[in-house]
Amino acid sequence: MNGVPLTWYLILSAVLFSLGIAGFLFRKNIITVFMSIELMLNGVNLSFVAFSYQLKQVNGHIFAFFVMVVAAAEAAVGLAIILTVFKNRATLNIDEVNSMKN
Amino acid sequence: MDVILFLIFAIIAVVCGINVVVQTHPISSALSLIGVMGSLAVLYLLLGAEFIAMAQVIVYAGAVMVLFIFVIMLLNAGTEAKRGRSFVAQLLGMPLLVAFLALVSYFIQRSFPATTLVQFGAFKSGTAQNVGRALFTQYLLPFEVTSVLILIALVGAIVLARKELE
Numbered sequence: 001m002n003g004v005p006l007t008w009y010l011i012l013s014a015v016l017f018s019l020g021i022a023g024f025l026f027r028k029n030i031i032t033v034f035m036s037i038e039l040m041l042n043g044v045n046l047s048f049v050a051f052s053y054q055l056k057q058v059n060g061h062i063f064a065f066f067v068m069v070v071a072a073a074e075a076a077v078g079l080a081i082i083l084t085v086f087k088n089r090a091t092l093n094i095d096e097v098n099s100m101k102n
Numbered sequence: 103m104d105v106i107l108f109l110i111f112a113i114i115a116v117v118c119g120i121n122v123v124v125q126t127h128p129i130s131s132a133l134s135l136i137g138v139m140g141s142l143a144v145l146y147l148l149l150g151a152e153f154i155a156m157a158q159v160i161v162y163a164g165a166v167m168v169l170f171i172f173v174i175m176l177l178n179a180g181t182e183a184k185r186g187r188s189f190v191a192q193l194l195g196m197p198l199l200v201a202f203l204a205l206v207s208y209f210i211q212r213s214f215p216a217t218t219l220v221q222f223g224a225f226k227s228g229t230a231q232n233v234g235r236a237l238f239t240q241y242l243l244p245f246e247v248t249s250v251l252i253l254i255a256l257v258g259a260i261v262l263a264r265k266e267l268e
Contacts, residue, residue: 003219004108009145010214011207012112016119016138018203023123029182031128031174035135037123038166042142045154053149054218058236059228064154065233068161069248073255075166077172080262086177093183 004018009050016043030085030092041071104222107148111141126181128174138165148227153233177235 023036032038045064051068052060118137125131139162146155187195237245 001106003224004104004148004219005118006218006220008108008112008213009149009220010210012115012145012208015116015203018199018206019119019123022199027182029128029168029179031170031177031179032122032131035122035128035131037134037171038162039119039138042162043137045143045158046124048150049146049149049151049154050220052151053225055222056225058232059229060235061151061154061220061233065157065237065247066244066248068154068157069252070163071247073252076259077255077262079169079182080253080259082173083177083263088143088268092177092179101250 006050013043013046013050016040018045018072019043024059028093030094030097032080033094034082036077038071038075041067056076104148104220107222108145109219113146115141115145125165128179128182129171132170132174135170136167140169148222149220149228150223151228153228153230212230 020038020040020043023039024033027033027036042066045067048060048064048067050060052058052064082092086092089097091097113169115138118134121134122131122138137216139158143155143158144164146152146158
């Protein structure tokens with residue numbers, strides 16, 4: 001067998017996405033939760049590029065590029081929000097940031 | 103050769119991905135995430151996406167992760183407090199996760215029959231030239247809107263993170 005089946009790439013993408021979901025749900029540190037989101041975005045990007053290979057089109061690369069751009073913008077704003085939360089509450093635990101709950 | 107390269111970097115990606123979720127200190131998670139992104143860049147190269155591989159290294163592993171590590175250092179984030187989990191969760195967590203991933207893999211295998219073999223060098227359109235041409239002709243409007251998005255994000259980040267003026 002010369003070459004990797006495309007399904008392996010898709011399975012790897014699904015595994016990375018699932019790991020991202022697990023981190024997003026189970027972690028308590030707000031920065032780690034944020035990094036789990038980046039992990040999910042990376043998994044999706046791998047799917048885009050894999051399908052782009054199968055369809056022999058460059059469109060999937062464009063989508064992956066836009067996902068990267070949006071992720072960078074999101075990281076900048078999200079980390080600024082984390083800084084503000086830390087300044088106001090002196091904690092990074094998401095369980096203690098619950099002013100909208102009560 | 104392709105299979106060996108894929109397996110090496112896929113295993114690195116999965117191990118680092120597990121490490122991101124498992125490590126208690128954020129800086130360890132961040133370094134593992136850099137490992138995931140680096141190995142994904144190699145996989146992009148195998149898929150013929152040169153431009154995306156370079157953008158992955160420069161934008162993700164470079165810019166975004168430096169921002170993360172900068173914030174972790176700035177806030178002096180310590181290790182996460184251990185939380186007691188219920189006995190059922192400890193016992194069933196891992197088997198259920200593995201079962202879920204096996205199920206997902208099975209459905210992917212069934213819906214995409216392994217007719218397409220990914221070979222390095224078979225897809226040559228992923229160069230900066232071709233991606234740039236598509237970006238500035240077919241996708242010109244989204245590209246311009248993206249620049250507005252980045253401008254808004256820039257202004258928003260500065261406004262959120264600045265010191266309050268008395």
